[in-house]
Amino acid sequence: MAIHPPADRLWWKEPLATSEVIWIAVAFLWGLVMFFTMIYWHFAGEQNLSSEAYKISPEKFAERTEAMAAKYKVREEGDTGVPVVRPPAGTDIYMFGRLWEWWPVLELEKDKTYRLHLSSLDWQHGFSLQPTNINLQIHPGYEMVVTLKPNKTGEFSVVCNEFCGVGHHTMVGRIYVVDAK
Numbered sequence: 001m002a003i004h005p006p007a008d009r010l011w012w013k014e015p016l017a018t019s020e021v022i023w024i025a026v027a028f029l030w031g032l033v034m035f036f037t038m039i040y041w042h043f044a045g046e047q048n049l050s051s052e053a054y055k056i057s058p059e060k061f062a063e064r065t066e067a068m069a070a071k072y073k074v075r076e077e078g079d080t081g082v083p084v085v086r087p088p089a090g091t092d093i094y095m096f097g098r099l100w101e102w103w104p105v106l107e108l109e110k111d112k113t114y115r116l117h118l119s120s121l122d123w124q125h126g127f128s129l130q131p132t133n134i135n136l137q138i139h140p141g142y143e144m145v146v147t148l149k150p151n152k153t154g155e156f157s158v159v160c161n162e163f164c165g166v167g168h169h170t171m172v173g174r175i176y177v178v179d180a181k
């Protein structure tokens with residue numbers, strides 16, 4: 001009960017009970033286990049991201065993304081006019097977020113490695129790749145670079161998970177993963 005202050009205020013000078021020592025030791029050891037698990041899981045876990053961050057202006061990032069899209073566009077996504085871009089495996093690929101879209105749509109090959117650059121042209125967005133557990137904060141002025149090796153074919157959605165205004169809920173992008181030709 002903590003209604004009244006302890007009679008003896010110098011509580012840190014009280015002798016430690018054995019059970020307290022045991023609990024402190026257990027908590028400390030468990031903390032160590034979790035700390036080393038983080039490092040181990042970085043290599044052994046399948047979804048832990050190693051990301052890099054660099055400064056880049058929104059203009060420059062848009063320029064690189066548009067250059068890639070112009071070069072490797074294969075079709076358009078439905079009637080949205082958004083290009084579906086299939087860059088060569090092993091290359092640097094780009095996607096930006098802006099109010100309220102992820103652009104462009106990417107088509108990647110299974111089991112190939114890409115360096116995915118992500119940035120925002122205007123505002124803070126959240127890159128969330130569904131249904132995997134991949135989440136990144138996307139800021140204007142910085143690019144996040146993720147080394148990515150898709151291990152499943154299919155259609156993956158990119159949703160914005162950082163509230164960014166009235167169109168936030170419509171901010172959905174797409175990544176296709178297909179078998180290598």
Ligand SMILES: [Cu+2]
Nearest residue numbers: 160162164168
């Ligand atoms: Cu958003």
